[in-house]
Amino acid sequence: MSSDHKILEKIDLYTKGQMNPEERKEFETELEADPQLYRQMELSMVVDQMVIAKETLKLREQMKKDLNKPKSQLGGYLGLGLLTLVAGGALFYYVSKPTDSPNIAAVQQTNIKDTSTVKESAKIQTEDFKAPVNAKPSATNHSNTKILTENTSVEKPAHVQVPEQKDVTVNNKLTTAPVRVETPVVKDEAQIAPKPVTDLCATLQPRVEYSATPSCKGDRTGELRIDVASVKGGTAPYHFVLGGNESSSAHFEYLPSGYFELWIKDAQDCQVLGPKVYIPEKNCKVSQQYIFNPDHDHAWEIPYDKDKRPTRIVIQDKSGRVFYESMVSDFHPSEWRAESSTGQTLVMGLYFFSIEYADGTLQEGSIMITK
């Protein structure tokens, strides 16, 4: 092997962490002392990364094919899995029902092993479709619930079936064959077999009723009141999250107009995305009227909203002609002496002011200058 190749081999061992501590320390000393060697190492790493990236980019082709498959295929696989889960739940329910018939009881008893096998496979199915730990259950619950509804008519019956009574009298023996139940025909969500105990969050419904109070244009006066009684499923009490703010009272204030996402949370910390909430906009003219006599009053104190950050003030007459305009910084200027921007004292009359704030809102009013 040439000396160049030996260097590359050493670089490879180093970048892959395959050197022992002594070798590593020695190589790092060489790297520090030799800029050319250091550059070679960097170039080697860049090439490694390019080769890897080239291959991982090929995944796109595979994903494009997978994700553009007709939905029914993917949905069919998911539906089949979920049907098996439902069937497992139905079997559990059916088998644990008390019964008088000794023969059926005997069959049930002898088939406990098979039942538990079915339950186990149903459990595994659940895990396959379970939401990852970091994701809140609601997202998956929402989609799971939807899939359950959409795919109820799919397909292959589940594999679990309880034998009829006549079969029991004829074949009163132990069997190791899988037990089968007939899948109930599910018409809507209400008829779905009881959900596994571990999946409490699945009952929390993403629907809720509310009333919205419009917000003044450019302001945050909108309100949202949620009808808590309309929340279905889950465990009360409920909390709601709107635009990042949480409330247990189901009442949100100081909202601007627009669309918001509303999350419904219950006492078990389950969450589900509710309907998109819309706060309408309305035109509100805030009319503040002031009277100012420059001969008597020192100045007109500008009525800033102290809870906001004003950025500009404009004073104009009723024709829209601007007499005074100023940027505002830290609530300065704090007062106005009825002078125009050029220093002229304004004549008596009605003027209009508007104050702009950093949050985009506008405060408007009028000043009557008297003498």
Next chain:
Amino acid sequence: MSSKDKNREILDAIANGQNTKVLNHLYETSLPQIIKFINMNDGDEDEAKDIFQDAVVALFTTVRMGKYEAEKDVNGFLFFVSRNLWINRVKKRNKQYDISKVRLPWADDTQSPLAVVITEDKEKLIEKFMSMMGEKCKQLLKYVIYDNMNMKDIAKLMNFASESVAKNAHYRCKQKMMDLVGEDETLNNFLYNELRS
């Protein structure tokens, strides 16, 4: 299986080239969340799938490069990368877009992972460089660097006379590519800044 074990299983599957297994898992666990997020933020399902694909490529690249922090949840990684990719896409489309309007359920920025994202520009550069290499070199580099195959198997597969012949061929190809990258200042600087972490 605990989620931690499942996470580990997925990362091992990526490292071992079990792409289909990994992808099927991600379609079920990650894709719905990402579609929902993109839909909530003015995107449609096709755009969400695009973003998802880019995020998955970033995941695989990061894992393969040995830069993935094993304790990070894979779905969380994909979500954060998707979120950032979407924000960048929307910003490119509309420079006036106010990012504070992006709706981020449970976004915990302290968990934001390190990711190697292959943008369209990078992809073009990679393609350009790789096209300067011969097919045999490209294949050899892939077997060594991406597939981590040993030289004995590579020698058999590619009909080299021996392991050492295969090894020498590998280093010749690698040196050639290093020289191409090193000589092209524009590409060199871009890749140094973009591909290295």
